[in-house]
Amino acid sequence: MQGAAAEDQGGSDKKPAVTSGEKFQKGQQSLCQLPIDDEQLQLAAAYVSDAQYNRNIQFETSPQAIRFYKLYNHWSTQGITYFFVLVDLLLGLFEDPAVYLLPIWVTSTVEFMCLLIFGLRLLHFSKITPTKVFWKDAKNICIIVSILLTVMDMIIYLTLTETGYFVVRWSRILRPLFCVNFTESRQLRRAFRNIRNTLPEITYVFVLFMFSVAVFSLMALKLFAKRKLKTGEGAPYFNNYLDIFFNLYVLVTTANSPDVMMPAYEISWAYSIFFVIFIIVNTYVFMSLFLAVVYNDYKKHLKNEVRKLVYMKHRKMIEAFDILKVKNGTEFVVLDSHWRQLVKLVAPEIPSSHRELLWRVSDEEQKGFVGRECFIRLADLLNIQVIQMKERVHPLENCMPNMYNSAVSQVIRRMVKHQGFRYTYDVIIVINAIFIGGDETNPLISKAEWVFLTLYLMEILLKLFAYEPRAFFAKSQFWNWFDTLIIIAALLGTIVNTALKSSGGYSSQQVLDIVFILRVLRLIRIIDSFQRFRVLLNTLINLIPTMLTYAGLVVVVYYIFAIIGMEAFKGRIRFYGANSSDPAAKYCGNLALKGSQFAALRYCKNNFNNIVSAFILLIELTVVNQWHVLATGFVKVTHLTARIFFVVFHIMVVIILINIFIAFVLEAFFVEYSLARSAVETAVERKIQELEMGDCMDHPAGNLVEAMETNENDFGNTGDKDLKSGLRFKIASM
């Protein structure tokens, strides 16, 4: 370890780790050093790499297939696939109804290129995996069918459009399938599988819930139909079973409360009991029941998924072990030289000192080989991101040691590291907040902005002077990155803005908006000063990767609904600009909407006339409030289509997706929260500190890895505690 540390201080990662490695090999010459076949090593590396990244791909073991496989998993080919998946999805922006319309031949050519790439990717995959396995995999079939259908649809569309027919480009809803079905979006597929597994259970609750609404609707019909009541708009109130059903379904979402109750309530307070019971039963109890069922099932299926993953990882590691094993007495082992070569192949980016650390953890008794159990642990060890932040020498100290170590410099450095420095800047932030709130056309305030910018810039420079720059900008230093980026961006923005203003007296609103937002974002930093809030915020930040998976899922669902909505409703509702004097602007260009609540509330821009509007509208529907107004607006225009579309969207997204999201956050939060308080982190800290002090190579991190494995979940991120002592362990998410 001493050797590794010394090597690291030199900072030369290119030099292979022979110094310390040789030392151990010399000590273990008793075991015969079998030379290892390069092809076998490549195969083993492929298995270990699969285990490390939880890839569940069955590949052929021929050297060529393995080379292909390596290429398949290379970031460049993955990146290309991702890029074209994105391009394919973004095509929606340029096709009719478009944000910016491109000629059909352009979009068609791009789409064809995307399909070509997808086809090539699949062909590539077919070279890797055994033919039988390839054709058994549902997602390959799904991709092939999607490509064929899309090509077919494109041909039909192009020929028929040329001949003047109206055709729907229905195959566009297949696009998210590419996003879901390419291997890279494993997480997304898992999330979808979870939803599919949860569906049967939800269905029972849903049927019971619908029955409950139906029974209440019948009661409402009997109670109110005879009264000939009028709603606020003068329409007949509760006189038709289907209307009542729709109204009460909307009431479950609380979107028309209390309006739907008012006409009856005005007659007698006793009728409000009906509505109160309805809301308690259907909104509170049933919706909680949905959440409970979804959460229960979600947890159960997640556990199964994780179990499968762990099993698969184990199997892959055993395969790798079986390739490299040599007999040592009664047991099979892997020699350290093979192990080192393997790790170098699997993770060439790992510095030799880190590799040495991993080896010490694996071969705890310094025997020169590892057994099966220890070898299997390698996949997890590789996932632990160790960031070494040794007390490096400040670059300035190297360049001009006299200046850097002078008395003034030392006073400054001590001052910056003092608590008071932080408090001073907290006070500055608070004062800044007041100035931000002020009117920026006031010259005092616009000058103050320069003062604040200078102060913040000074803070960063002082810190860079006091702390070692590489340590200051380490991956774990979220707030340092945040501060610096915000300040530099604000500085650039302010300079650009001032330049624009002084050059032509013209100030770009877009630039100004961005500058304003950057200024306000600066205030967030104050949270970092309170331990309690920092923990909460770190929890939230750690949830982001998981939430992004979820966001992918939402985008896929939204995309399908957006495409369908655009085909069904495009051009039906028009927006005439904010200050249009066109009389049609009053009813969104559709006479059916004349006098409707939709038009009265100025909802005209909520339409399906391009994919951006469609997404925003779908988000509004997800938020639920006023969804019935939006829905009835479209119902007035297109009748049954809209009714089905909006109700299906509501059930799919609000009842299922949102509850899964909450289950998602709840589970992730419980894991984060319990980890933040558990002894695991403390144990990790202690272990690393021990290791760093170099006095306990005989205490391997073995139990630490076991402790990690007990967190059987997708969200195994432990918090981002920065350890002042230097080394940092971070358990990467699966």
Add this chain to the structure above:
Amino acid sequence: MQGAAAEDQGGSDKKPAVTSGEKFQKGQQSLCQLPIDDEQLQLAAAYVSDAQYNRNIQFETSPQAIRFYKLYNHWSTQGITYFFVLVDLLLGLFEDPAVYLLPIWVTSTVEFMCLLIFGLRLLHFSKITPTKVFWKDAKNICIIVSILLTVMDMIIYLTLTETGYFVVRWSRILRPLFCVNFTESRQLRRAFRNIRNTLPEITYVFVLFMFSVAVFSLMALKLFAKRKLKTGEGAPYFNNYLDIFFNLYVLVTTANSPDVMMPAYEISWAYSIFFVIFIIVNTYVFMSLFLAVVYNDYKKHLKNEVRKLVYMKHRKMIEAFDILKVKNGTEFVVLDSHWRQLVKLVAPEIPSSHRELLWRVSDEEQKGFVGRECFIRLADLLNIQVIQMKERVHPLENCMPNMYNSAVSQVIRRMVKHQGFRYTYDVIIVINAIFIGGDETNPLISKAEWVFLTLYLMEILLKLFAYEPRAFFAKSQFWNWFDTLIIIAALLGTIVNTALKSSGGYSSQQVLDIVFILRVLRLIRIIDSFQRFRVLLNTLINLIPTMLTYAGLVVVVYYIFAIIGMEAFKGRIRFYGANSSDPAAKYCGNLALKGSQFAALRYCKNNFNNIVSAFILLIELTVVNQWHVLATGFVKVTHLTARIFFVVFHIMVVIILINIFIAFVLEAFFVEYSLARSAVETAVERKIQELEMGDCMDHPAGNLVEAMETNENDFGNTGDKDLKSGLRFKIASM
């Protein structure tokens, strides 16, 4: 057991259980039969009773105190207290602003009586518990202070009102304290304690959440203030920080989505990104975080509460054991004669056969005494409600055996018990549903109703003929009770209605409404035909007791807000009747509301002019939708008071109470759900069946009780499965 079973068949519970008891005593004459002091027995019984009902009261051990204590726990004194707590709360209906105004002297006298009863109850309690303990207990102090304050307030109010001053009866908000602080509402107090314990944790998240809203508000100010935009109503849009903050706070509750976004969205879709991010961060992430924190803490505190309860129960049982113990060799034991006397004292309602069963379970080896561990288990055994439903002889068979056993009778009985009988009635219910949906003034339909009523009545009579009536109306037969009650009520209602109609051609709308609701309720029975739904519905029914505790809590919180709201806002907003032609009806009798959205939406009846209106309004606020319209309505009338009142209510009820409710339902549901699938129920069934066959007195239900204790929760109700074999175990909730 044979003896006990025979005794039970005789059905004479009055005869003491000596037959079988003596038999065992004769077999165990080796141990000397010490006579037991009656006073000591009473003391032990008090301890056991406390343990059984989880009462945590420290009482004095003098014979007189124990007699007092027994009286204190008697249903009559408890009933009186509950009654006066209810009367005290209901006084709100008759005090200004009243639903039905009573003279002050009436309400004051009644309130004084209530206070007297509360005082007496407390005096009673002080006689039981040691003086020191009494004065240390916060809830006693709380009651005394509340009584004193209320008396003081009443005196001030009466004197000042007489002299013409305007005074506020502020002590009315103390009334719910009586509800919370009397021992009987232990569950309620526990729920409150849970909330109090969860508060600090929530506070941190809440501050962070408020900070987030504040930062977003500042951004919105910078982005939109300069644009001079107008809202849909033509008011200036986002030009003042406090207004923005309020609007964005409302947006978190989604109540003003998407309206609040539309003016900015009309300018550019890019601005909608601001609102979308706001909603994702504050509505979805923060609100989920609230739920996660509340749920996490709730679970933790619940576990502590249950642990304390179990410890307390254990201690009380040891106290009882120490009183009754006699030395047997090296260990202390309780003799069977003492045990029997004790059980008879603690639970005189238990029939001797059941007592014998409990004894057999306790003294598994038939030694004639029980050890400490077995004795402690008694508190749990007493809570297991065993309902014996032996194959009794049908009363008709006793009266006229010839007729009942005739061929025709047997065919009918077999027919009724056949599956087809059930399906026939399912079809009838579906047909009935269609008829209910029809117009009841149609003579065909009103005649059909009589046919259906006859059919249902016939069903019940046939079932009573086929099944033994006491078994048919057993406690566990929820659906039989439900059917019978609904049918009889509908029959009565229809008869009353027809009588009214034929007598004066007048048909009471109230009676008709009830009849309609009863008719519709009948349809619910169809759920019972589907196994899957039955399980779900039973889960829901089992949740009811827990939810009622929660409802109590909500009522307490609502009551306080209602009283405050009534004092602050009474008479400010007036409702002029549904069809009033008074011009003031257009603006709810308050010129400040002229042209407001509140008046336009006809919300005038949502006011604080009596306690019923106040409660309904508070429920509407809890449902959240349009709460900002209601709030701004009151803000227009009373400014700051209303703003504070409505925001505090929203934070208290929607953010805290509703999340706790969801945590409550989630937890209860998980427990119910896991129990429904666990082996516990099956184990219970098997055990009882074994016991009933009388062949396994040597297999005590010991492990069964242990299995129950592992369900460490408040909701330990196992499902209502009815065992056809006869005996039924039900584990009562704590």
